Amino acid sequence: MMEEPMIQLKRFKLTLHRRQALNDYLDLKGNIRVFCRIRPSPTDVNYAYYKPPLFNLDSSNVSLRVADNKSKQYRFDKVFHPHSTQEEVFSEIEPVINSALDGYNVCIFAYGQTGTGKTYTMEGQPDNPGVVPRGIKALLERAAESNYKFLFTFSMLEIYMGNLRDLLAPNSRKRRVQKAPCLSIQMSPEGGVEVENLVVIKVSDFQQVIRLYELGMRFRSTASTMVNSMSSRSHCLIRISLTCFNAHERRRETNKLWMVDLGGSERLLKTQASGRRLQEGKAINLSLSALGDVIAALQSKKSHVPYRNSKLTQVLCDSLGSDSKTLMLVHVSPNEEDLCETICSLGFATRVRSIHLENEESEGERAKRELSMAQMEQKVKQLERECEEVRRNIKKLKDRLKHVRGPMNPTNSSFDDSYQSIEEVQYPDGAISFQSSRNFSEASAGLPRFMRPTICSQHKIGLTHYNAFNTRKKPPIPSKKRPSSVYAESIISPSKGACFSDYNSECSISAVSLNWKESEENGTESSQAGSEYEIKQVIFPEQEKSPRTTLTSDDDECIKELAKVPAKDTRDKKNLGIDELLNLKVTEKTSTYTRRSKRVLAFAFDKENKGREICKADIQLCNQSINLEAPNEKSESNTMEKVSLYGTVEQFGESTEIDHPSKNMVVGKFYNGFDASSSELTEIKNHHKEDYGQATEENELIMECQKEYVEGTNKVEIGSESTKIQAQSPALQEMNSCKEETLNSCQSKEDAEKSCLLSDLPKVDQRETFNGAEVSITRFQEEEHDIGIFEFFMQILQILWVRALFGLGFQSLGLSDDFFDGLMF
């Protein structure tokens, strides 16, 4: 088994060589590289046979026919033909993205006339992803394979009309939501740039990032123009921040990868834009020209670089310098009518690319450079192959090792693990090393429950902060009243269509179809013609606004590293865990038959599957009732089923548990609060079970519910006296009329009672209308039960028996009959 450390060492050396070769190669190619992509003509059905009439192309040259006998020549680092695929484009960009792992700041821009395919290149399509999803995936995979642990964070913003907007903050464009804090650009004395108040989310797997990315894209400002029906009216910036400690060969401890989908450059005369569209176009053109100035100044090594001329260049200031890698993807249209814009775009690209390279290099020098570049490329490829081979060998050895030792032996630790632990104990903060505590937890997991450390003992030995559950906030202690400083606020948008919910997602987001449009006055339309997310914003008390990070178990390794992130990096940031962020963005469905006053989150768990969350629904807390909507699994159309709980907020306390009526196995649990994530609730449940045996009333505040089952709708009544506000929704009306019919068909009252229908009929006292829906208010009085003669007799007998016992007791103490009679009275 000594083979394995040797192979690891070889892998380590190889990685170093590969990295060095890649950097040399990229340095030779230049820190600022420009690619050109020509969009296929929409009229061409088969791109493969496309013959661009306007262009004559090879792998790095473009000849543009500007007149019958005249053409202009342009040279690029790479030219992508109209039929080039997303894979081909990405394979050229990948080495630049990989250099982010080596600690370089990297900027990738998509530039071009509106409608030429910038968003297509960056975002791609669901079945054909673009540079952003592919790049993030490659980055995460490479980081996982590397010898170090990386911490990734994700942020997304847009620059709209010269203003920064956080695309991951709750949507402040809707009036009812508290405005997201303004973003501002802060420069550190060392030249670093930070965007103050930008939402920063720690991510560890690809799916998380994609969900966030899709969420952010929905809030991007887009509109229909003469040229593009879904034209981006802003610059969209995606930032991946990478932190890696103790990797001395990396350029920096923390660096950034920016992927920017720039707004389309446009000739305003041609687009015939007016009003807001005109202003947007002007703002985009201005900032693009400022970007061109900056890159040109960098290329020509001018002493002054005009970063301050636009917000775009200010934000990217520390990622556009000589110590960074910049890649500009210029997009052009193949159409003859776009010739002027094409010349402008290619002119911009030439200005960016060739200022010093083409002017200063002689033909011989260029040939020499290209030869050594080709050799370097070969070397990089060769090293990549060797790395791959070594990786395969390691995997094989690990499998063999597992096979030989058996999977459950806690003393097993692969070389990989010990290598990790060596790395991790190198942190000089003197605390218990993470690796050792993780091993302890793992080891204790294999012990019988009575031998495992309790929560208290874990606290004592300082293990709890490695436990994802314990790093989280404990559930709020049930109190009569919710703290007024913690409340949930919802954005309400007109909705139509069916609601749906992501059943199996860790933190599901429901979506409703919307057809909202921003008002004319700001002129921005939603990018989504179809569905749109609605947001639930949770507002924390003042003291809770400090950076918050929710850590998942996968993130354990990052805890130490995160704690070590220099203050400047976390300063003033709103650090959020992905669960937390997505918890903030929860659908709210407009309902015409409930009164909105307070809202809480609801979590439904699968009883049989030990707390697996199956849905997260939105609960509306009306003045006196709670309506929970949960997916109706019986229905094929993914409809939501309404469950109503009747009672006041005070009656329910901080949390309660209800049975989902249509499926007995589903338990809905809601928190009258904010940031309890699903896994946290599961942990809470397990915690109660372990420490107290059975969940008790004090722990979980399970309300005693008296259930009524009615097909279609379900009601659970709580409390001895409650005022029920019940909506006359169409379904309910139908149900009631159905019940009445059935009752009328009954021969006698006994018949009706037998069919359990009588008790379901609401006793209507008065009717009211809210939100256009008719509502009946019914007052339920506690039933006075008649006590039978037998029970009365038994009670008298009990009193006499007690009295006799007392008498005997007092007599044995020597007390008189008078005292005894007095006491009895």
Ligand SMILES: Nc1ncnc2c1ncn2[C@@H]1O[C@H](COP(=O)(O)OP(=O)(O)OP(=O)(O)O)[C@@H](O)[C@H]1O
């Ligand atoms: N290489 C390509 N292959 C197939 N379709 C493409 C390609 N490039 C662009 N398209 C299509 O062209 C249309 C416009 O593309 P896109 O929206 O990406 O342009 P854009 O440059 O981002 O425009 P704007 O600047 O207005 O946002 C889209 O329908 C897109 O699918």
